[in-house]
Structure formats: C-alpha cells, structure tokens
Amino acid sequence: MAETTLPPEAIHALAEGRHGDPFAALGPHDTPAGRVVRTMLPGATAVSAVAENGTLHPLTPLHATGLFEGPVPAGNYRLHIDWGGVVQEAEDIYAFGPLLGELDIHLLKEGTHQDIARCLGAHPMEVEGVPGVRFAVWAPNAKRVSVVGDFNSWDGRRNPMRLRQECGVWEIFIPRLGVGAVYKFELLDPNGSILPLKADPVAWQAEPAPATGSIVADTAAIRAAPREIPPGDPATRPMAVYEVHAGSWMRGEGNAPLSWEELGDKLIPYVREMGFTHVEFLPVMAHPFGGSWGYQPLGQFAPQGDFGPPEHFARLVERFHEAGIGVILDWVPAHFPTDTHGLARFDGTALYEHADPREGFHQDWNTLIYNLGRREVRNFMIGSALHWLEHYGVDALRVDAVASMLYRDYSRKHGEWVPNIHGGRENLENISFLQELSNVVAERCPGRLLIAEESTAFPGVTRKASEGGLGFDFKWNMGWMHDTLHYMERDPIYRQYQHGSMTFGMVYAYSERFMLPLSHDEVVHGKGSLIGKMPGDEWQKFANLRAYLAFMWTHPGKKLLFMGGEIAQVREWNHDRSLDWHLLDDPRHAGLQRLLRDLNRLYATLPALHALDCDPAGFRWVVMDDAVNSVLAFLRLGPEGSAPALVVCNLTPVNRTAYRLGVPLDGAWREVFNSDAAIYGGANGGNGGRVQAQAIASHDFEASLALELPGLSTLVLTPEG
Template identity: 80%
Template sequence: MAETTLHPDAIRDLVEGRHGDPFAALGPHATPAGQVVRTLLPGARSVEVVTRGGARPLEKIHPAGLFEGPLAEQPYLLRIDWNGVVQETEDPYAFPPLLGEMDIYLLAEGTHQDIGRCLGAHPVTLEGVRGVRFALWAPNARRASVVGDFNGWDGRRHPMRRRIEAGIWEIFIPRVMPGAIYKFELLDPNGSMLPLKADPVAWQAEPAPATGSVVADTANIRPPKPLVPQGDPARQPMAVYEVHAGSWMHGDGNAPLSWEELGDKLIPYVKGMGFTHVEFLPIMVHPFGGSWGYQPLGQFAPQADFGPPEHFSRLVERFHEAGIGVILDWVPAHFPTDAHGLARFDGTALYEHADPREGFHHDWNTYIYNLGRREVRNFLLGSAIHWLEHYGVDALRVDAVASMLYRDYSRPHDQWVPNIHGGRENLESISFLQELSRIIEQRCPGKLLIAEESTAFPGVTRKADEGGLGFDFKWNMGWMHDTLHYMEDDPVFRQYHHGSMTFGLVYAFSERFMLPLSHDEVVHGKGSLIGKMPGDDWQKFANLRAYLSFMWTHPGKKLLFMGGEIAQRREWSHDRSLDWHLLDEPRHAGLQRLVRDLNRLYAEMPALHVLDTDAAGFRWVVLDDAQNSVFAFLRQAPEGGVPALVVVNMTPVTRSGYRLGVPSAGGWREVFNSDAAIYGGANHGNGGMVHAAAEPSHGLDASLALELPALSTLVLVPAGS
C-alpha cells in the first residue's frame, strides 16, 4: 500500500466505521508533502481525482477502500470505478460546515422555532452543486452516518461532521435527489451499532410497513392559502367532522382513498353536510395502523400511504377554498418503542425519560417525552409550528393532555416520581403547553389549540400569561360520558338519572368547551352510537335524533366522528370503509339529513352559537321534570337578538299540552322538530306554530302549551324573526 501521513489509528477507525470526526481525515488536507485528498469508498476498484488540469489516480492506502493522492487544485470531482460502472461526483468532504452559527446556537439553546427547515434532509445547491443537506441531533452518538440506496446502505461511506456545541451531525451529499430513501446509522456511546434509525425530522417517509425516510422535495411543499378569518372563534359556529383518513371511504379494489381522492369526495361531503371543520385522526407517520395514528414516529411527515406530502398540502388548500377549516390530532405525550424510531435514539434515553416511572406508559406501552429537556421541547414545538405554518392547518387537537398534566396518571401509588415540590402535577408538561400556546399566538395568530383533557384541571382555556394552559377549546369529556350513559338507559329509568343531562350546565362556562362524540366512543367493544340507544329500531333512531339535537342546541362547539351522521350500525374498524350503503334505507338517510339541518340551524341562528362560552347565553326553563324526562332551556343571542327555545322529551311517550314559560307572548314558530317525517320520525308536533299567552310561568312573562313528540327535541323562535 502507498504511504500516507494519516495515523494508523485513524485509518483503522475509518475503515471500521468508528471514526467520530471523519472530516479531520477525509477530503482535502494540507500535509508536509503538499495538498492531498482522501476518500473512503468500500467496494471501489479505483478512484481518480479530476480537476480542470485533468485526471489523476488516487492510491489505495487500505484494502477496505481508503484512497489518497495529491490534489493539484480545487474544485475537483471523484471519478469512481465500481467494477466497471463509472460514477463522477463531488466529494462530500470538500464542503465546509453547513448550519450557520445562529442555527447552532438556537439548537443548543432549544429555542430554534423552525427545526423542520434546519434539521432533517433538504435538497439544496451548494457552490453550484445540487444535493441534499442532512442534519441530525444525536449528542451522545460516537459516530453518525447517512445510509441509503445511494451508498449501498454502508455506514462507512458518509459519516457525518459533528457540531459538538449542539450535539448536531451534518453532511452534504452531492447529487442525491428527492425521492432517495435513507436512514441514520449510529454508534452508541460504547461504540456498539444501533438499529438503523429513521429521521425524526423527515418531511416524507416510505409507506408502511417499510420504515425508511425519504428525501422530500421540500421546496415544493408550499404553505396553502389560508382560511379567511371569521372573527373570535368562541363566537362562531364550529361543527367538526372527525375523520380517519384510511377508513372514511374506500375506492377501487377496496383500497383507502389517496389525498387527492379524499379531496374529490370528502370536501364536497363535509361542505354539503354543513360542517365548518374537518378533524383528522393523526396523519403523522406511524408504524402500526391499529394505533389510528396515536403512536406516531414521524412528527414532521404525513403518512405516506395516501400520497406524497405536497398532495396533503394541496388537500388543506382545497378545504380552505371550500371555506372549511382543517384540524389535526397531534400527539406530544408519548411515542412507540419501535427500534427504528426515537427509542434510545443515540443509545441513551434521549427523547424519553431514563426512569421508567417517568418515561414509560404501561397503558399504551409507549415512551413519554422528556419535556424537561430543552431540545425535546424544541423538537415538539417545531413539529407544531411545522403543521400550522408549512401545511397551513388551522388547529391542533392535542391528544392525551390529562396524561401529560399528572405524574401519577394511571400509575400505582409507588410507581411515580413527585415533582420538585412533592406534588403530582407535571410542572414540565404544564410549562411546555404554556410555551406552545404562547408561540402559536405569536407566530400563528388565528390558529387554534384544542385540548383532549378529561380531568378538572383548572384554567385549560385560560391564557398562559394569566396562569392557564392557553388552549382555545377543551373537549368536554364529562358531558360526553354523562349524557351517553343517560342515553343508554331504558327510558323507564331515565327519571332516576336526570342530572346526567343537566349537570354539564353547572360547569359549562368554566372553560371554552367543545362537545365531542368522538372515535373513542365507537371502538373497543363500545359499539356504535345507534347501537347504544335502547329500544326497538324505531326507538333507537328516535333516541339518536333527539340526542344529537340536544347536543347541537347545548352550549359548546360540536364534534362528531364519521359514521355517526349515518347511524353506522357496526362498530368502527380502521380496516374497512364506513357502511355507505346504509343510506339506501330511509331512517339512515333521514338521520343524515337531520345532522345536515342541525348544522344549518346552528350556523344560521346566533342564539345557538354566539354566546356558547358565556353564561348570559343560556337559561333553564324546565330543569327538574325528572318524572317526565323533559328538559327545556332558552339559548339567547347577544344585544337582544332572537332567542331559541329548546324542548327535549326523552321518553317514548307523547306529551300533549305541556306548558312552559317563554320570554314573550305571541306566536312562536317551530323551526326544528327531530320527529319530522323527513328525518324518519312520526311527524308529531305543533304544526309549525304555537301561540304564547301572557300567562307567566317558570319565571318568564308568558307561556305556551306544546305537543312534545315521543323521544324528540324541538326548537322554537318568536314568530316574525
């Protein structure tokens, strides 16, 4: 072998793939004998260095494929003979450090708000050369390499430069193009090889079950046109259609629809049904479809099964063009243990807590993010901003907030670690959520944060600067569970559980609430919404019509999981489409029409939405008629607007001449009746109009006598309004 000034230990470490500072050995270097270039190309037969002055062969200084030779001038190319196949390319080790000093400083500080543009894989042009810049946070790795289909998955080919001050590894690989598949090969602190790791900040990934990252054409993923703002969201109608992208509808060959096909079918459906927003169960990259996306590994990439990232971006824009907002479920609480993911990423507990009492969820068999570590917070904050800015989504629904807020969440008394004050509150998570809300308010004004939070933790929707968590809305899980349990009761016994329907109003204005009938209520043996209703088939449909109508007229924004609007009979499965054929049956089609009309009524009547979060917008009329299971209340509009009287009869008995108070005498129009024949009901009611006499009742100046159809909800407004 030819002589070299490279130390034998350095040669050994290079060819064994253990060199922690490859730029100190590879590429152009000054030596006592002059400028030389070194390159490690295992499997190459020969290498020439090509400059404007011509080509000159390099000498093989180690049989593993380490070459060295004089370098007369720069720039230069490497001409590589791969046993008869010749490749010409620039030398990755000829390029200077890539990330700027400010990027490195902010990454080290944990305050870089655009790490999606900084870390990961990005096609760039450096010194006139096209290629991909790779950057990775792995501070405890002894060596990090990019491996992929462009280098034979050989970690010796492209070991990265370490920016030690931030724990970042980086390299520019010339002539790699978008579409290339790659991972990272890491040595842990002890020098042992880890399983190949997917890029935590990849913008694109292979379709499952493959686990590679894909170089995305990030320049083509442009933020879509924003949704035109409508004002204070608390005073606007908000009816959300919750969707699992893979099972809403299947296409040819019973395959899930692509992003483009979803745009063709889902957007007109959501628009036609009158929903204001669509909410997707997590569409971030997840290895197991049965998690429905709630165990994500790719916090910056859409699931590849439905098409490339730019198609998802276009889907968001198409929703916006239709006037529909897009909400994404987002999971910063935990992540799965898959070896190719974040788990012990650099051989240490990097993203997760080291102590399993803090870092492992036994309920879900997942790791818990260490939100006390600034770089981990930065990673998740960067993910949130990425979806809101680069993909232009309008809101994030943060999953499993309750599990984040309490250190003893679902843990035995001796299996959790108290906070620094000895309490059970997770101070790091609270601080993270407050920081998240502040950053979104500053950088993404008009974007919303919605909490899935199932406890009575105070101030979830209070601003962070006022001591709250800073969410815009909170799912009202208590209302959902109480009212569903009531509806599951046989009507004979509902009189004994009357408070389950009224208790929600005790605290309805303590937070800004959203009323959810979510996917969680139609899985794991819970059946379907229609399946929860008691009685024969007629009563089941009547119950569900009355219940949905009660929900739409109750204070709070609305959310309904797909299939609920067509009375899907089977429990939801992520593996199959909704049963759209049910709409051939009149009762199913009638329920769908009822939801469509409820959305229209809700949007058109200010009394049903403007004061959703204000106690001034609600007044009980009949609260305590448990014996008849009747409820009546007024929804009131601001500035003396038109009120709406809502009357609910939750027994299968028609009640005639039921008298209750109203604010004014005169005619009252029946503008909605869940028992109407067009919805599949018996068409009992009040003929569209009823007269209120100046006879005080229930603390109001006038009263009227109503026909209350069995299992029904009525809405009336003053005539002339």
C-alpha cells in the same frame, strides 16, 4: 500501501466505520508533502481526482476496505470512481464545509429554534453551485452518525457526518442526490456498537408502512396557503367538526385506501354539503402500526405515506380551505412507540424519552414518554406543531392525551411514579411546555387554535398562559359526553332516576371553553356504535339518537362528531374498512343524515345557538327538574338584537300534550326544528310549525306556550318577526 500522514488508528477507525470526525481525515488536506485528498469508498477498485483542466490524478489505496489517498492540485476537483467496470464521476462530499449557520447552531443549542423543520432533516439545495441534499440530525451522544441509502449501498462507512459539537447535531451534504431518495441514519452508540438503522425524526416524507425509511422530499414546495381567519373571538363563531380517519372514511376498489387526492374529491363536497365548519383528522403523522389509528406516531413532521406524497396532503388542506372548511389535525406530544427504527434510545441513550421508566414508560399504551423538560425535546415538539400550522396551513391542532401529560401519577400506583421538585403530582415540565406551546402559536400563528383532549378537572386549561392557565382555546368536555351517553343508554322508564346526568354539564359549562365530543373513542373496543347504544326497538333507537344529537347541537359548546355517527353506522368502527355507506339506501339512516345536515345549518344561522357558547349570558333554564316526565327545556340567547331559541327535549316515548313553558316574548313562535319530523324518519308529531304564545305567566315569564311534545324528540322554536 502508500505512505501517509494519517495516523494508523485513524485509518483503522475509518475502515471499521468508527471514526467520529471524518472531515478531519477525509477530503482535501494540506500536508508537509503538499495537498492531498482522501476518500472512503468501499467497493471501489480505483479512484482518481479530476482536476479542473480534466487531468486525472490517481489515488493510492491506504486500506483494502476502500480508503484512498493521493495528491491533488489546487482548485476544485471531482472524483473519478471505478466500481469494477462501472465508472462514476462525482464531487467529493468531504470537500464541502459546514452548512448550518452560527444562528442555527445557537438556537438549536438553546432549544429555541422555531423553524427546526427547515434546519434539521433532509433538504434539497445547492451548495457552491452544486445540487444535492443537506442532512442534519440531533444525536449528541453518538460516536459516529452516517446517512445511508441505496445511493451508498446502505454502507455506514461511506458517508459519516460532521458533528457540530456545540449543539450535538450531525450534518452532511451529499451532491447530486435528489428528491425521492430513501435514507436512514446509522449510528454508533456511546459504547461504539452499531444501533438498528434509524428513520429521520425530522423527515418531511416517510415510506408507506410497513417500510420504515425516510424519503427526501421537495421541502421548498410543501407550503399550503393558510386560510384567512375571521377576526374576533372563535368562541363566538359556529364550530361543527367532522372527525375523520383518513384510511377508513371511504375505501376504493379492492378495499384500498383512497389517496389524498381521491379523498379530497369525495370528502370535501360531502363535508360542505353536510354543513360542517371543520374536518378533524385522526393523526396523519407517519406511524408504523395502522391499528394505533395514528396515535402512536414516529414521524412528527411527515404525513403518513400510505396516501401519497406530502405535497398532496398540503394541496388537500388548500382544497378544504377553498371550500370554506377548516382543517384540524390530532397531534400527539405525550408519547411515542418503542419501535427500534424510531426515537427510542435514538443515539444509544434515553434522548427523547425519560431514562427512568417511572417517568419514561407509559403503562397504558406500552409507549415511551417524551422528556419535555429537556430543551431540545421541547424544541422538537414545538417545531412539529409549527410545522403543521405553518407549512401545511392547518387551522388547529387537537392535542391528544393532555391528562396523561399533566400528572406524574397518571395511571400509576403508589411507588410507581416520581414526585415533582415540590413533592407533588403535577408534571411541572409538561405544564410549562404546554404554556410555551400556546404562547408560541399565538405569536407566530395568530388565529390558529389549540384544542385539548383533557379528561380531568385540571383548572385553567383554556385560561391564557399569561394568567396561569395552559393557554388552549377549547377543551373537549369528556364529562358531558360520558354523562349524557350514560343517560341515553338507559331504558326511558329509568331515565327519571338519571335526570341529573343531562343537567349536570351546565353546573360547570363556563368553567372552560368547551367542545362537546362524540368521538371515535365511543365506537371502538367493544363499545359498539352510537345507534347501537340507544335502547328500544328499531324505531325508538333512531328516535333516541335523533333527539340526542339535537340536544347536543343546541347545548352550549362547540360540536364534534366522529364519522359514521351521522348515518347511524350500525357496526363498530373498523379502521381497515370503509363506513357502511350502503345504509343510506334505508330511509331511517338517510333521515338521520338529513337531520344532521339540518342541525348544522340551524346551528350556523341562529346566533343564539353559537354566539354565546362560552358565555353564561347565552343560556337560561326553563325546565330542568321535570325528572318524572324526562323533559328538559332551556333558552339559548344570542347577542343583543338577535332572537332567542327555545329548546325542548322529551326523552321518553310518551307524547306530552299542552305542556306549558314560559317564554320571554309573546306573539307567535315558529317551530324551526323537530327531530320527530317525517323527513327525518319520525312520526311527524309536534305543533304544525307554529304556536301562539298566551298571556299566561309561567316559569318567571309573563307569556307561555302550550306545546305538543312528541315522544323521544327535541324541538327548537324561535319567535316570529
């Protein structure tokens, strides 16, 4: 072996893949004997440095594993590598200087880098006129980090990275690498042991499951144009959301999932025809197990690879916007799966998760809990939220499992949780994170929404963070969903004893800004389907569901319905199968679909049904206490100058004749909706489309209507003129 100024321990560390500062040993270096270059190329039989004038300067082996050294003249050079008969000429990776700027380093260290997706991960770029890919990953406790892939035979000795010690980020530029390259990171833990290969936490593209590699994406090309958001309070606008699982809304030939492009071709016209204002996708972030439906993601910056490249998903969002439809993504900052290629003990320590299992392990889902009290993890998750809102242009994030984030004792017994610094159960770090998230989104993405899936009575979920709230724009009303479904599941003969389940929601309806959900959670895990929950014979099942959906669409609060509910899907949802679209050959199912379409149009066109959804001035009970007849009646009121809407629900199979209800205006009232109409599959009972108010005082009004109420129906009437 040749003489060298490189210490023996450094040679052995490079040969064994243990050197934590490769740039100190590899690449060009000035020595007492002159300028030399060192390179670590396991498998190479000979290496030379090629000077700018084309002359070759052979390098000498320093170690049998592939470590070479030799003199090189001043100026630029390339490496001429003989791989046992196959010759390659390439730039020396270790001739390039640090890549992340001082501002990036400072912001990463402080945990305030709001464009972390552009800073970390893999990014094609030119450095000193040379095309390639810059890689950067946070792993402060690792002894060594290398990027590996087919381009270096997955050999962690070939491309160890430079540590920027100030912020714990490792970086490297690999020349001539391009879009589409599959890669992972190989790390040595603090004890020097090699960890299982890790996917890139900030990868923009991931391999389709079950493969677990990250893919170099054309990050500069992934930026969907955001939709122009109307000015004003979103609470005053109609919002009817169609919740979709991308892999099972509709399947292709051989039960294959549709690509993003194919899904757009079919889903966009359907959502527009049905009159929904938004589509909400169950998490599209890369996840290893399809059975989690995306709620156990590992790729918080990459769309699931099964449906196509990320630029196709960006285009799908744009296509929805071009059709006038908003896009909401479910987003999961509460927990992540334990898969070894993911975030779990990423650098050999509890980096993203809490070290103490009483704080860091989620017993319900066997997952790990993000340590959002750590500034870098907090920065990572806020960066993920901004990534979807800014680079993909989505209109809102629905934040999953907020309740589990708010309480340290969530789903834990006494002694299984750690109190906060004040001895209480509130998770102060997570509360602070959510408040920061809402402030950052409001500042950087005005008009974009945050929606909370929160099932407790935690106060101020939709109050501004500056006023002590969490800062969400809307909260799912889980209590309303459970109460009303509990009522509708009962045989009508017993509903009089559960009458309060339908009225209780109005007791707290304005304590938050609510969205009424009938979500995927109600049609899984043995819960059956919406139509399957309804009592009675087949006719009554459909009548019950029609009346219930109409009650929901006229009740204060924005609306969300999981796919399949609008066609009365009979079987329980299966994430591996398409919805049963053939059911629409049955007039009963087609009638329910038409009812939903008409409800969406009625909801959007009548200001009384949406403009004051979150304002108590928009609602007045007419009849709330007729438990014996299971009748509910209320007025929805809109802005000044708009017509009121009278909603009447008869939730037994008994037709009610001349049922008198007070109304605020005399004259004729038009029956603008009737869930018992024949076009929906009903018996066509009702009021013939029009009824005249009489000067008979009732319910504190001077005028009243005598109405025919078909059994198991919901009616909507508005004054003529």
